[in-house]
Amino acid sequence: AQTVTQSQPEMSVQEAETVTLSCTYDTSESNYYLFWYKQPPSRQMILVIRQEAYKQQNATENRFSVNFQKAAKSFSLKISDSQLGDTAMYFCAFMIDSWGKLQFGAGTQVVVTP
Amino acid sequence: DGGITQSPKYLFRKEGQNVTLSCEQNLNHDAMYWYRQDPGQGLRLIYYSQIVNDFQKGDIAEGYSVSREKKESFPLTVTSAQKNPTAFYLCASTPGVSGQPQHFGDGTRLSIL
Numbered sequence: 001a002q003t004v005t006q007s008q009p010e011m012s013v014q015e016a017e018t019v020t021l022s023c024t025y026d027t028s029e030s031n032y033y034l035f036w037y038k039q040p041p042s043r044q045m046i047l048v049i050r051q052e053a054y055k056q057q058n059a060t061e062n063r064f065s066v067n068f069q070k071a072a073k074s075f076s077l078k079i080s081d082s083q084l085g086d087t088a089m090y091f092c093a094f095m096i097d098s099w100g101k102l103q104f105g106a107g108t109q110v111v112v113t114p
Numbered sequence: 115d116g117g118i119t120q121s122p123k124y125l126f127r128k129e130g131q132n133v134t135l136s137c138e139q140n141l142n143h144d145a146m147y148w149y150r151q152d153p154g155q156g157l158r159l160i161y162y163s164q165i166v167n168d169f170q171k172g173d174i175a176e177g178y179s180v181s182r183e184k185k186e187s188f189p190l191t192v193t194s195a196q197k198n199p200t201a202f203y204l205c206a207s208t209p210g211v212s213g214q215p216q217h218f219g220d221g222t223r224l225s226i227l
């Protein structure tokens with residue numbers, strides 16, 4: 001079974017600073033997809049970024065970027081120039097099959113302070 | 115705008131009562147999913163469906179039931195057999211093409227009276 005581990009329950013960062021969230025996963029598959037979702041206090045689930053395992057290039061979306069290390073099974077998220085609106089729970093998720101099922105980590109609460 | 119609508123936003127259940135959570139999407143997506151979220155935890159898959167009239171159990175299906183009579187609708191019933199139903203429930207959908215991200219509704223908060 002695939003597992004997703006987020007080892008940081010909570011992280012605090014000041015506005016304009018950078019924070020990196022860790023995520024590791026366990027799988028024997030070679031082709032899969034990884035995602036980061038953001039859940040602000042409104043509890044909406046918002047897609048932040050998507051990575052395809054067969055692509056070596058790390059995905060980026062504006063201030064959000066990933067460091068994908070396939071051999072190490074690591075998928076960290078970097079938030080640059082943090083803004084107050086980035087305060088949210090961040091979930092790492094892993095998709096392995098054609099059913100599109102996601103396996104989620106437990107989440108990391110990010111708090112951005114002024 | 116296309117999206118996923120979950121209703122109601124808040125729901126209360128009495129002991130021994132079945133309740134049904136609604137999920138409707140107008141994205142023309144083939145696949146739909148139900149997740150449960152407990153405080154401080156990630157999302158856990160309850161049921162999923164890729165086509166009309168077919169659905170599969172997820173990791174925590176006991177005490178829940180679903181139907182998929184129409185492509186756009188995937189209601190979830192929390193039965194009296196679910197002994198700890200208090201949670202936040204999220205519905206999601208994807209086009210059904212491998213690797214596409216899931217789109218989520220705004221969720222339903224279910225509580226026990």
